[in-house]
Amino acid sequence: MEQIDKLKDFVINNFLFGKNNLLEYDTDFFEKGIIDSTGILELVCFVEESFNISVQDDEIVPENFSSLTKLNEYINQKLNHISDVIKKCAV
Amino acid sequence: MCGIAGIINLKDPIPISTHSIGMMASCLRHRGPNEAGIYIDDWAGIAQTRLSIIDLFEGTQPIHNENKTLWIVFNGEVYNYIELRRNLVGAGHKFYTLSDTEVILHLYEDEKENCLNKLNGQFAFAIWSSVTKEIFIGRDRVGKKPLFYTTHDDQFFFASEIKAIFSNSKIDRAMDFISLNQIFTFWTTLPGRTIFKDVKELPAGSYIKLKDNKITITKYWDFSFSNPNKDSNYTIDDIAWFSKELLLDAIKIRLRADVPVGCYLSGGLDSSGITALVNKNFNNELRTFGIRFEEEAYDEGIYQKEMVSNLNVNHCEIYASNKKIGELLPDVIWHSEIPLLRLSPVPLFMLSKLVNQNGFRVVLTGEGADEVFGGYNIFKETLIRAFWAKFPNSNVRPLLLERLYPYIFKDPKSRANLKSFFKLGIDKPDDPFFSHIVRWQNTSRIKRFFSEDISDEYQNYDPYQDLKENLPQEFPKWDALSKAQYLEMKIFMSNYLLSSQGDRVAMAHSLEIRMPYLDYRLIEFMGKVPSYLKIRGLNEKFILKKVFKDILPQNILQRPKHPYRAPIRNSLLKYKLKYVEEYLSEEKIKKYNLFNPSMVTKLKDKLTQLNDASEFDSMALVGILSSQILNNIFIENFHSKLIKPITFDVIFDRRSPVETESNYQLNQIKFH
Numbered sequence: 054m055e056q057i058d059k060l061k062d063f064v065i066n067n068f069l070f071g072k073n074n075l076l077e078y079d080t081d082f083f084e085k086g087i088i089d090s091t092g093i094l095e096l097v098c099f100v101e102e103s104f105n106i107s108v109q110d111d112e113i114v115p116e117n118f119s120s121l122t123k124l125n126e127y128i129n130q131k132l133n134h135i136s137d138v139i140k141k142c143a144v
Numbered sequence: 145m146c147g148i149a150g151i152i153n154l155k156d157p158i159p160i161s162t163h164s165i166g167m168m169a170s171c172l173r174h175r176g177p178n179e180a181g182i183y184i185d186d187w188a189g190i191a192q193t194r195l196s197i198i199d200l201f202e203g204t205q206p207i208h209n210e211n212k213t214l215w216i217v218f219n220g221e222v223y224n225y226i227e228l229r230r231n232l233v234g235a236g237h238k239f240y241t242l243s244d245t246e247v248i249l250h251l252y253e254d255e256k257e258n259c260l261n262k263l264n265g266q267f268a269f270a271i272w273s274s275v276t277k278e279i280f281i282g283r284d285r286v287g288k289k290p291l292f293y294t295t296h297d298d299q300f301f302f303a304s305e306i307k308a309i310f311s312n313s314k315i316d317r318a319m320d321f322i323s324l325n326q327i328f329t330f331w332t333t334l335p336g337r338t339i340f341k342d343v344k345e346l347p348a349g350s351y352i353k354l355k356d357n358k359i360t361i362t363k364y365w366d367f368s369f370s371n372p373n374k375d376s377n378y379t380i381d382d383i384a385w386f387s388k389e390l391l392l393d394a395i396k397i398r399l400r401a402d403v404p405v406g407c408y409l410s411g412g413l414d415s416s417g418i419t420a421l422v423n424k425n426f427n428n429e430l431r432t433f434g435i436r437f438e439e440e441a442y443d444e445g446i447y448q449k450e451m452v453s454n455l456n457v458n459h460c461e462i463y464a465s466n467k468k469i470g471e472l473l474p475d476v477i478w479h480s481e482i483p484l485l486r487l488s489p490v491p492l493f494m495l496s497k498l499v500n501q502n503g504f505r506v507v508l509t510g511e512g513a514d515e516v517f518g519g520y521n522i523f524k525e526t527l528i529r530a531f532w533a534k535f536p537n538s539n540v541r542p543l544l545l546e547r548l549y550p551y552i553f554k555d556p557k558s559r560a561n562l563k564s565f566f567k568l569g570i571d572k573p574d575d576p577f578f579s580h581i582v583r584w585q586n587t588s589r590i591k592r593f594f595s596e597d598i599s600d601e602y603q604n605y606d607p608y609q610d611l612k613e614n615l616p617q618e619f620p621k622w623d624a625l626s627k628a629q630y631l632e633m634k635i636f637m638s639n640y641l642l643s644s645q646g647d648r649v650a651m652a653h654s655l656e657i658r659m660p661y662l663d664y665r666l667i668e669f670m671g672k673v674p675s676y677l678k679i680r681g682l683n684e685k686f687i688l689k690k691v692f693k694d695i696l697p698q699n700i701l702q703r704p705k706h707p708y709r710a711p712i713r714n715s716l717l718k719y720k721l722k723y724v725e726e727y728l729s730e731e732k733i734k735k736y737n738l739f740n741p742s743m744v745t746k747l748k749d750k751l752t753q754l755n756d757a758s759e760f761d762s763m764a765l766v767g768i769l770s771s772q773i774l775n776n777i778f779i780e781n782f783h784s785k786l787i788k789p790i791t792f793d794v795i796f797d798r799r800s801p802v803e804t805e806s807n808y809q810l811n812q813i814k815f816h
Contacts, residue, residue, distance in 0.1 A: 067750065070743035072592050083564035086589050090565045091758035115564045 056104075057125040063099050064121065068092055078121045093118060100124070106131045146205075147172025147651075148217040148291075149303040150190035150270055151312075152279050154357045157186040158299060162797075165189040166789025167311040172304055173790060174479075175219070175651045181205050181794035183215045188272045188279065192217040193790065195654050197401050197505055198225075203243035204794050209253055210238050213275045215796070216252075218245040219304050220267030220289040221658070223397035228262060245269075252280065257351055260364050264397065264664060268346070270302060274798065278355040285365040285664050286512075287335075287348025287638035290647060294343045300354055305648075306343050306481045310782055316342050317779050321598050322605055324483070324738070328590045328767060329607045331485050332639040334614070339482050339774065348638045365664070366616055367633050369626035369671050383673055384690035387666065391691065394663035395421055398508055406431040406499060406507045408657070409459065410708065411447025413685065414510030414519075416700050417692045418660055422508065423455045424695065433499050433507065434461045435491045439711045447700060454697050462498045464491040470715040474723060474773050479652040480644040481778070483771040485587065485763045487710040493649040500653040511646060512661035515633045516670045517688040518625065518678035519705065524548050526579035526628045527679060529566060533573040542566060547682060576612060576619060579628030584608075590764045593739045593747070611635075625675040712762040713751050716769065727772035736775045739768050 054062075057078065065073050068087050075085065082088040088096060096118065097108050106128065117127035149168035151160050162184060169180050169191040176193025183190050183206040192205040198221070206215045222228070225244035228251060233239065237250040244265075251259040252271050257280065266288035270281045281302060283291050293302040294309055301309050310317050320341040323333045333339065335347035346352055349365035378386075395418065399405050407419045409432040423430045432452065437443040445461075452459040469490045476493050477484070499507055514520045525548055532541040542563045569581040577584065591599070619627065642659075650657045660666075670678070673687070680686045689701055716724055726732060728748050733741040747764055751757050757765075 066746060069592065070740075070746040070750075072740070072743060075592070083561070084568075086585055089586060089758065089760055090561060091760070093561050095758075113561065115561060118561065119564060 056128065057121055059103065060100075060121050060124055060128075063103075064088070064096070067095060067099075076121070078125075080121070081119050083115065083119055096124075100128060104128050104132065106135065146195050146219040147175030147193045147304040147308070148191070148219045148268065148270060149308045150188065150217065150272075150279075150301070152188045152272075152300040152302075152354060153186075153298065154295065154300055154354075155298045158297075159186075159799075160184060160189040160299075162189070162792070162795070163789050164312060165191045166792065168301075168303055168308040169193050169792070170787055170790040171308040171311050174654060175304060177654050179204060179793040180790050181217075181796075182792045183208075183217075183272065183796040183798070185274055185798040186800055187277050188274075190215060190217045190270055190272055191790075191792070192219070195505060195651075195656065197221065197403055197656060199241055199243040200402050202241040203245060204241075205245060206794075206796060207241060207243065207245050207249060208796075209249050213273060214249055214253060215272045215274065216245055216249045216269055218248060218267065218269040220265055220269070220284065221400075221656070222247060222263050222265040222267060223400060224262075224264040226400070256280075257282070257353070257362070257364065260351060266658070268304060276355065278353065281346060281352040281354075283346045283348060283350060285349045286367075286633070286642065286662055286667070288642050288647060288659065288662065290643060291346040292338060292343050293346060293352070295359070296342070298357075300359070302352075305479075306338060306340060307478075307778070307782075309343055310778065313783070317782060318342070319738075319775065319779065321602050324598070324771065325591065325602055325605055326607050326610070327483055327485070329584050329588050330611075330635050331587060332482065332635060332644075334607070334611055334635065335639065340778070367630050367667065367671065368616070368618070369622050369630070369675075380677055380687065380690060383677065384687050386669065387687055388691045390663065390666045390669060391660060392421060392425060394660035394666055395508065396426065398658040398660055398663075399426055401506050403505050404431070404503075405658075406433060406502075406504045407457075408432070408495070408507050408509040409434045409448055409451055409457075410510065411444040411449075411451055411700070412510065412706060412708075413688065413692065413696070413700060413703075414513035414661065416447075416451045416510075416696055417513075417688065418508050418510050419451065419457065420455060420692070420695045423457060430455070430457045431502065431504065432457045432459045433495060433502075433504075434459060435495050436461050436463050437491070437710070438463070438465045439714065442709060442711055444706055447703060450697060450699055460498060460502060462491070462494045464494055464710065466711055466715040467719050468494065469710055470719060470721050470724070473716070473770065474777065475652075476644075476649060477770050477773045478777055479648045481648070481774075482644060483767055483774055484644060485590075485767045485770075487712055487715055487766060488708060489645045489649045490715075491710050492645055493652055496650045496653040496655040499655050505654065506656045506658060507650075509657050509659055510661065511641060511657070511659045512637070512667075513685065513688060515629060515637050516661050516667055517685040518629065518675075519685040519688075520632065521548055521705065521707070522579065522583065522632065523625055523628050523679060524682050524684060525566070525582075526624050527682075529570060529578070529582075530573055530624045533570050533578075536567075536570050539563070544682070573624070576615060576627065577608060577631070579624060580631050586760060587763065589760060590767050593743050593764060593768060595737045595740055597737055623675050625678065712766055713757040716765060717748070717752055723773075724769060727769055727776070732772060736772060736780075738771055738775065744768055 172193045176195045178194050178196040180193045222244040225247040229247045232250045260282050266284045268283045268289040268291035292306050303309050318341045323337045323339045326333045350363045353360045409415050409419050434448045436445050472490050476490050528544045730741040
């Protein structure tokens with residue numbers, strides 16, 4: 054399963070309780086009332102556990118966490134960053 | 145006090161049986177355990193179950209006027225009855241009781257519907273004219289006492305509770321899905337509706353006139369804000385002084401009773417203030433009653449103890465364990481007669497039982513202070529959002545919300561998204577629902593759980609449009625705080641706080657609650673006070689705090705506001721309660737077809753697995769479960785709840801002889 058679909062599955066199951074017709078990749082979680090202030094914490098936990106990354110407080114902003122597309126890009130950046138660091142260490 | 149009920153013929157004199165009225169009254173026994181009376185003729189039957197508070201020995205109802213052409217059944221209290229009675233006696237009226245009920249009747253004789261403007265109290269009453277065949281039903285200004293009605297087969301039915309109307313098996317008991325939609329938006333139905341399709345509520349501040357088969361409903365009073373934006377001609381000290389005088393008088397007349405009056409004491413500013421004023425000015429042997437919670441986050445015991453020791457009052461408390469709260473929800477739904485989104489009414493249901501067991505029939509409460517004096521967070525949220533709306537791109541202005549909801553934003557991870565959550569509607573500060581749109585939209589998410597049938601049928605229904613059409617004409621002229629106060633009082637206070645969390649859970653155990661802050665004189669006075677004096681900066685209830693500054697300890701005056709709530713997840717899911725499992729089972733969800741079974745299962749599983757539950761998930765759980773309970777006890781299995789018709793202590797039987805039943809009412813006093 055693609056990374057973004059894994060995210061989509063989580064959001065649909067956890068916040069929409071299986072209702073899958075309300076969420077597109079670019080749907081704004083906040084504008085559409087999909088995730089509230091408590092929900093964002095659940096999403097952060099999921100991202101940290103599933104992708105083995107550490108999310109900093111100042112990264113939890115709408116630019117990274119307000120839609121599946123944005124979240125996916127954010128995770129990619131984090132993973133790329135980690136991979137760059139590993140490569141540098143290896144060198 | 146009391147429960148009232150009746151059946152009126154609209155076209156022809158269809159025989160009305162004492163059995164039918166007796167069944168209705170029987171459903172209201174908890175509201176009036178002391179005695180029951182009925183008036184019946186060929187066109188009308190009206191009955192009352194009485195909780196005796198004023199004129200214990202002579203106030204038996206129905207009560208009639210001098211020539212026995214007008215008959216009244218009354219639920220509630222008129223606190224200024226002594227003054228009104230004096231005037232009526234002066235005008236030549238002859239009284240045969242000392243009750244407030246008879247005062248209303250004579251006032252109605254003189255002033256017809258205008259009598260309502262002179263009554264200061266909480267009430268719902270019906271006056272039958274046996275001559276003109278007209279019924280007049282009035283309800284108090286803010287809706288402290290309930291009144292429901294319906295028509296069926298050319299008959300008009302009314303009662304203090306819906307279950308009494310449903311005791312007539314011919315009346316259809318079906319859920320109204322528009323009402324369900326409203327509840328899952330506003331936390332309650334809009335004025336006039338109930339959760340049942342065929343049963344209406346007489347809105348607060350309104351009356352019904354029914355004559356010649358024509359029912360008219362007229363509003364005689366509403367909340368109003370006359371000078372919200374203007375500078376005050378009076379100083380804050382003047383306003384606080386006058387508020388205190390009004391509050392003292394509101395308390396004084398609410399202590400009128402021929403039984404002892406106690407106080408609810410939560411430890412918050414509002415109930416502590418009332419208790420202190422009563423104790424210091426009227427009764428220094430006061431009994432107080434409070435709720436303690438198992439979960440520390442909900443408990444206010446420390447403040448209750450401080451007030452008890454400060455005032456040296458005799459205090460009793462109930463311990464609301466999570467398990468008990470969970471177990472009692474079905475009983476509370478039986479009394480509230482509406483789905484709930486919170487469990488807060490349950491501990492109050494427990495508290496009224498304790499008060500009853502202590503021999504009390506009346507308590508004063510602090511209800512209404514937040515609405516009238518500007519205490520709720522939603523008011524401050526409105527002010528902050530209005531401030532933010534002037535510069536919607538500001539990053540600093542929305543941070544004020546953190547001060548308001550420290551418990552939401554205690555985790556720094558939530559902070560950055562604060563703006564996103566509260567920015568809804570920030571570009572529309574003139575929208576009539578600017579103050580409440582965040583709350584209502586968040587609540588509306590529960591509608592995603594609706595079954596396909598309900599979603600499809602009501603997808604075009606717009607609850608906001610419905611509300612918009614019923615706003616007062618002057619509403620657009622008011623400022624943000626006044627609009628927020630109006631919406632809060634008109635919808636949430638009248639239809640939820642005073643009902644599900646007020647009268648209904650108190651009267652379940654024959655307890656009358658009296659609310660001095662909701663004296664209409666105080667409401668009207670505060671409606672004229674400019675908004676900027678109600679909340680100074682983010683200091684809520686500024687005037688009320690001034691009123692109490694020399695009366696209450698600093699710890700109570702300065703304590704952070706603690707919203708009264710009850711735990712949800714741990715009450716409903718931790719103990720695997722049998723009824724919860726049953727009502728949330730796929731089978732029952734499918735059967736009632738209100739909600740999507742797989743979504744409900746996912747919600748339940750999520751809440752069972754997590755250590756903590758979000759506001760939304762908790763609210764959805766209570767909403768779904770309480771709708772299922774209501775469907776079962778009122779629609780599917782209603783008759784199993786019914787008991788025998790009541791035995792009336794007093795009967796005024798004026799039916800034509802041929803229609804009088806012969807084998808009923810053996811032990812009763814009968815008058816003709």
